[in-house]
Amino acid sequence: MKKESEELVGVKEIARRANVSIATVDRVLHDRPGVSLKTKEKIQQIIKELNYQPNIVARTLASRKKLKFAIIMPASSEETSYWKAPLDGVLQAEQELRQYGISVEKYLFDQNNRKTFVKQTAALLQQKPDGILLAPMFVEESNQFMQQCREQSIPVVFINSDLPGQSGLAYVGPDLYQSGYLSAHLISYLVRPSDSILMLHITRELEMDHHLLRKEEGFRTYWQEQGYTQELITMHIGQTDTETIRHHISRQLKNSSIRVLFVTNSRVAAVAKVLEELDRTDLLLIGYDFLEDSIVYLKKNVIDFLICQKPQEQAYLGMMALYDKLVLNQPVKSVHFMPIDIITRENYLFYNN
Amino acid sequence: MKKESEELVGVKEIARRANVSIATVDRVLHDRPGVSLKTKEKIQQIIKELNYQPNIVARTLASRKKLKFAIIMPASSEETSYWKAPLDGVLQAEQELRQYGISVEKYLFDQNNRKTFVKQTAALLQQKPDGILLAPMFVEESNQFMQQCREQSIPVVFINSDLPGQSGLAYVGPDLYQSGYLSAHLISYLVRPSDSILMLHITRELEMDHHLLRKEEGFRTYWQEQGYTQELITMHIGQTDTETIRHHISRQLKNSSIRVLFVTNSRVAAVAKVLEELDRTDLLLIGYDFLEDSIVYLKKNVIDFLICQKPQEQAYLGMMALYDKLVLNQPVKSVHFMPIDIITRENYLFYNN
DNA sequence: CTGAAAGCGCTTACAG
DNA sequence: CTGAAAGCGCTTACAG
The missing domain is CATH 1.10.260.40 (lambda repressor-like DNA-binding domains)
Structure with a gap:
């Protein structure tokens, strides 16, 4: 009945x-x-x-409405191939969404050059997309961009990091604070009472630091909560070339009890290279992101743990959030934190970005 | 153009x-x-x-063909709620597939009683489903079932564990050997040279042991490869009640240097309970699966690490494999290993089965 | 404010 | 072996 x-x-x-x-x-x-x-x-x-x-199937078929999504994120670069993964996520979503009449326009910028970001946002807005996926690297410029999107009533989904004080349609990405907190927990298993820990922020753009500083904050909170007394040395390296990194690290390692290095972003591969050259692979090295370079050092046991947050899935889910909102007219979760994955030599083969 | x-x-x-x-x-x-x-x-x-x-959309709309999928897996029980997650995955898939005219019939059995499995397979086959998702707990009975499916040309996807010597349409689940290997790696960071490790297989059905023994194999291989000399005590507990577990564990702990307990399945929660009662939460405890009971002990720091393999996603992907094959006519990966996730107090909040 | 008709890109009987 | 026609459940002009 x-x-x-x-x-x-x-x-x-x-x-x-x-x-x-x-x-x-x-x-x-x-x-x-x-x-x-x-x-x-x-x-x-x-x-x-x-x-x-x-019946969504019938609705899609009958309505010849073609939606246009636009994405704007850093281009993958020599310096780091991190952004290849989110782009893959976008491509995957694009393929699935194509049959529903959705096209995707891609705008990539140089994460070391905020002018390229501004230029691309302008080009993007000219196309009048129906929805936007944004990796808000530059706070000030992103704020201005958001202002324009609001005026044109275009929904925006953030990935990778959110934009302080701004609320788009949704945020899909890591909880940076928890990510640092977790690292501290992990590291607490590895250090002995007399060891020191070196925390490294390696980045050119100061702007991105709010990102890294949130991780540091989480880390320090854990350390204090637990009442650990090991020395915690923090260091900011403003150049990302091996030369500079080697210089700073070898200096630090000269006269200290450092036994754990914690790199707060994907530049951990560069640090691994340096440690190998310095013949200090005995040190424990923890860093971020599932990049090919890093995996090489993970396999060689130079890097011990990588913390990953599914960059590909972030972008994929972000795109789907736009689809849910714009096509299915469904409500969208305003914050979607990604799982915090720990990658080791043994499980990396089974990790899908 | x-x-x-x-x-x-x-x-x-x-x-x-x-x-x-x-x-x-x-x-x-x-x-x-x-x-x-x-x-x-x-x-x-x-x-x-x-x-x-x-155009899949048009095809789906025009073809009023209604497919019927059937799933057969253990029911979630008092003893372990593990199977709730795969069922959730099935439900999620069911919801998404409904709009494509696919219905899903569920057959659950008691994993401690192989007769219930046989009974359910018979009921299932009477419905003549177009595709089957199977968790092959009982090797012999599953083999017979596969034989029948083959005769009726019904494709079968395995989840959770595969069936030695049988090849269905696909397998979606953990690589058990690697899973044990990873555990060993993780534990190697935690033990001191003088510590001993207690590995616990807690299960009633001997049949299921091929599952657990694969993990042990992976573990031992790692330990040997690395040349570690810590004592490794293995123990099989054939009853899953707290009483029995307490009895065995307290005996073991009496006179030994055991500092790490590694439980090869989801019964780690019962072990945690025992350790708490024995006031031995100083010991390191590692086990499997993301169950509510276990999370409680993870939060309390009684359990240190949980290894998880996305049981929900296993089932979801298994269902989608049937869809890809039967509806989209697409080729399907015959083996899909799940990532090996390490869950701690800090990242569990962000873990999505 | 409302309805009749055509059409989205396929599949499904049915007739020859 | 092949084709004309109806229909899947909606949306979209268009006419009133």
């Missing part, structure tokens, strides 16, 4: 019961104007009674 | 070019009989030239 009624529920049946045409039902369904209040209420009542669920 | 041609590609255009009706194109598309070889080849040629991609 229940089944039968379920079979019948469609615009046609609703129209029949309301004594109107399916066009009118469609108007109510989409809250379009041109329906008398009385008819509207009657139809809404029937929709409710029947617990009508629209 | 390219774009224009892409717009036009559909059965209609193919039919026009081949000078046939779209019905004939459809026949070729689905490799149905009733087309002369000459016509068939001509059409295939055009399909290739045009790089025709069928």
Whole structure:
């Protein structure tokens, strides 16, 4: 009985019961104007009674509406291939969404050059996309961009990191504080009472530091909560070339009890290279992200742990959030924290970004 | 130009070019009989030239074919709620697949009683499903079941563990050997030279042991490869009640240097309970699976690490493999190993089964 | 404010 | 072996 009624529920049946045409039902369904209040209420009542669920497949086929999504994120670079993964996520989403008539335009910028970001946002807005996926690396410029999106009523989803004080449609990415907190926990198993820990922020753009500093904050909080007394040395290296890194690290290692190095981003591969050259692979090295370079050192046991946050999935889910909102008209979770994955020599083969 | 041609590609255009009706194109598309070889080849040629991609949305809408999937796995029980997660994965898939006309029938059995499995497989086959998701707990009975599925040409996807010597459509689950190997690596960071390790297999059904023994094998291999000399005590506990577990563990702990306990399945929660009662939470405890009970002890720092393999996703992906094969006619990866996740007090909040 | 009709790109009987 | 026609459940002009 229940089944039968379920079979019948469609615009046609609703129209029949309301004594109107399916066009009118469609108007109510989409809250379009041109329906008398009385008819509207009657139809809404029937929709409710029947617990009508629209057939998304039919809707997609009939509506030739083509949506345009735009993404803007850093380009993968010599310096770090991190951004290849999010782009892959975008590509995956694009492929799945293509059959629903959604196209995706990609705008990449140089994460060491905020001007390229501004330029790309301008180009992007000219295309008048229906939804935007944004990796907000530059706080100030991103704020301005958000302002424009708001004016044009274009929903924006953040990935990788959010934008302090701004709320887009959703954020998909790591909880940076917890990420640092976790690292501290992990490291607490590895250090002896007399060891020191060297925490390294390796980045050119100061702006990105709010990112790294959140991790440090989480780390320090854990350390204090636990009452650990090991020395914690923090260091900022403003150049990302091996030369500079080697210089600073070898100096630090000369006269100290450092036994653990914690790199707060994907530059851990560069540190691994340095440690290998210095013949100090005995040290424990922990860092971020699942990059090919890093995996090489993970296999060689130079890097001990990598903390990853599924960059590909971040982008994929971000795109799907736009789809849920814009196509399915579904509510979207405003914050979606990614799992914090710990990668080792043994499980890396099974890690899917 | 390219774009224009892409717009036009559909059965209609193919039919026009081949000078046939779209019905004939459809026949070729689905490799149905009733087309002369000459016509068939001509059409295939055009399909290739045009790089025709069928519109799945239209196809789904037009084809009122209703597929029936069946799943058979253990029921979640008092003893362990592990199987709740895979069922959730099935439910999630069911919801997404419903709109494509796919229904899912669930057959659950008691993992401590192989007769219930046999009974359920019989009931399942009577329904003549188009595809099956199977957690093959009982090797012999599962083999017989597979035989029947083969006779009826029903594709089967394994989850959780595969079936030695049998190949279904696909396997989605952990690489058990690597899982044990990883545990050993993790534990190697935690033990001091004088410590001993207690490895615990807690299970009633001997049959399931091939599962656990694979993990032990991986563990031992790592330990040997690395040349570690710490004592490794293995123990099988055939009852899963707290009483029995306490009895065995307290005996072991009495006179030994044991400092790490490694439980090879989800019964780690019971061990945690015992350790708490014995006031031996100073010991390091590592086990499997993301169960509520275990998380409680993880938070309390009684359990130190949990190794998880996304049971929910296993089932979800298994269902999707059936969909890819049966609906989209796409090739399916015959083995899909899950990532090996390490869960701690700090990252559990961000873990999605 | 409302409805009749065409159409989205396929599949499915049915007729020949 | 092949084709004309109806239909899947919606949306979209268009006419009134």
